[in-house]
Amino acid sequence: MSADLKTETAEAGERRFNMIEAINDALDIMLERDSDTIIMGEDVGYFGGVFRATAGLQEKYGKTRVFDTPISECGIIGVAVGMGAYGLRPIPEIQFADYIYPGLDQLISEAARLRYRSAGEYIAPMTVRSPFGGGIFGGQTHSQSPEAIFSHVAGLKTVIPSTPYDAKGLLISAIEDNDPVIFFEPKRIYNGTFDGYYDKPVQPWKKHKDSVVPEGYYKIPLGKARIVTEGEAMTVLAYGTMVHVAEAVCREKGVDAEVIDLRSIVPVDIETIEASVRKTGRCMIVHEATRTTGFGAELSALVQERCFYHLEAPIERVTGFDTPYPHSLEWAYFPGPVRIGEAIDRLLKE
């Protein structure tokens, strides 16, 4: 990646990355390691992507490894299925998760089921990267969180990092995985962490412990959650941007919460969830996506089925509202400190 995008190192020998830089680093490593990996998508080539995730990669690996595509998500995903059948490992980028819908049939009916329907003769080992979620005043068409749609499809995996360190390790695992993986990148925290207060800027990653990213290749397994903070009073299940918001609110309120970053929602780390809720007896689920039939509903059902007799209070779901993302009222839509704080109060009152 070009030098001007690198974060300055805080200490000698230590590399501190923004999430977007960590993603770029992971892509760089995987292009280097395996000539069968290719990157394609709108604007990913010469320009390096609208968020700069692929900056410098076309220059380094050439135009047949990293290239722009027509504005056709159906084409991007469909072509990637055919490339997978050939033996390549495509990494298509969908510029915003909101644009993924024209490619849904190829993802849901084709990529997800190719292994099954051909009894393993053909596979679609692709990693579909896409920035998702709000927080950049992108209006209703640049802010959505469609992860629940994919969680409902047998054959797909859905991965969502929340730190630069995780983003690199999870992306490398996703690219090496032989199943199609949807890799949703929380764009609000591409360049810093976010505590949920819209009137404050994001906090630069520089000082965050998870911005220290080791050189070279490392993997974080898919389906394994991360315990962000250990605690006894309640369990918080979150992913992406909401990990940071929920953690900040718990910290501010002085709650001894066990905050769990799910990292992937399919497969979800049921062991970690179950052990934590059995220990704390209280569970709050936080996601930015709309509430009804969101992935929080699945998490809530899983916790209820497996931990009911350990629960001291009803499970709390803190989510976005069931409306499209409003441009000017983004700050009011977002599940921020007030909504989370009140849910914490309700949980602890019981």
Place this chain on the structure above:
Amino acid sequence: MGDQPENGQKVGDNRPSLKLHVPEPKFRPGDTVDYSHLAVTKPGEQPRPDEACAPVETNPLTVDLVRVLGDDDKAHGPWDPRLSPDQLRAILSDMALVRAFDERMYRGQRQGKTSFYMKCTGEEATSVAAAHALASDDMVFPSYRQQGILIARGYPLTEMINQIYSNRADKLKGRQLPIMYSSREHSFFSISGNLATQLPQATGFAMASAIKGDSQIAATWVGEGSTAEGDFHSALTFAAVYNAPVIFNVINNQWAISSFSGFAGAERTTFAARAVGYGIAGLRVDGNDVLAVYAAQRWAAERARTNNGPTLIEYFTYRAEGHSTSDDPSAYRSAQEREEWPLGDPINRLKKHLIALGEWDEARHEALDAECVDRVKKATKEAEKNGILGHGLHHPFRTMFEDVYEELPWHLKEQAEQAVHEREVKFPGGLPK
């Protein structure tokens, strides 16, 4: 404003009223058929551009109809592929086998041995002759009426029938609808029921082959009705943009279940003409003329192989049978349509051509048909040993959970255990598996 009446009426009241056009086929059941509107061209009169020509040079051929075999049963013009009698007999033999196979499988469905079948009667040339024109490892992305490709590539009939019966030997483990084959060994891609999805996939495969500097090209088949799908347009755009070595075969058999080709836009232009706007080569070909089909496919394959880009071929043909065993074409089209189809039957035309060449005769043809029936019968008996649909000889049900992911995740392990438990409750004796 000019659209505002002066007498106080609403805006627009002085404009002509608009009318929606809903296409209607020319004939319905009971109607007399008249095909005089079809421009059936004279065989041999269509020019054959060089395979490396600019796409625009093929534009006239997208509204013409490439034909080789004449009413005199002889080959005419520059598109004559000049196949040897042996090659012609091999194609004839494969087509006869496809027809015998279809007959037997159709009866098998009626006898309850499987749930569903789709014949390709009248369209055999569009897959068999095309397959003969490709290299055996050129990757094909078929739709659901290209059983002729598998047969031409020597895929065992018994394997095909195992798949149709979804029995314990079905190598797709009984998961796919009958006729939705897959064979990597024969460079035959897994068939999807969602229409036209194979077009971007074929394009992607061809692009991948080009990225790796390989020599393998891709070809894909789609019905004319499915060209209305967005995937068709995505695929053509990608193929044009990257000059992908891919061939798009559009089988215009006039009917998409009960919707005639007008509902895919056939009233306005040809399907081959779709190529023009994308800047790719296009050919419109008599799909019941084996020699024309072979020549067109060969032309497109040569073009793709030499990095001259993609080709869209419309094969103008007729679906002589119903859409599937679940369809009754007599409910929506005239019975005479099939009888009077002006381009004839592809098998019969090739047979007459070979006879005219002095390389075939009626007795040999009868013997060929009898041999095909016998081969299919034997294969059927062999497949039936492995079971027929719904008679218990299917794959063990634990296979239901395999291949969803490469490895079984925890939730599928739990569900598989539940399935095992349910079997034990239902069949305490331990059977069936």
